[in-house]
Amino acid sequence: xxxxxxxxxxxxxxxxxxxxxxxxxxxxxxxxxxxxxxxxxxxxxxxxxxxxxxxxxxxxxxxxxxxxxxxx
Numbered sequence: 911x912x913x914x915x916x917x918x919x920x921x922x923x924x925x926x927x928x929x930x931x932x933x934x935x936x937x938x939x940x941x942x943x944x945x946x947x948x949x950x951x952x953x954x955x956x957x958x959x960x961x962x963x964x965x966x967x968x969x970x971x972x973x974x975x976x977x978x979x980x981x982x
Contacts, residue, residue: 939946
């Protein structure tokens with residue numbers, strides 16, 4: 911059996927949003943440049959891994975080209 915939701919669908923209240931904690935966290939996150947949520951940190955790491963891989967492949971290609979030029 912599944913659980914039944916209590917309350918009115920589509921109507922919810924968040925005390926953190928009402929107090930302003932959510933917006934404060936978002937502002938801090940933007941200022942320091944580091945995501946404060948787990949999913950945001952994971953997304954940032956995936957992006958960094960892709961950039962690092964591209965950089966390493968580029969360095970390898972440059973090294974191969976320089977090595978090829980020295981053989982001539």
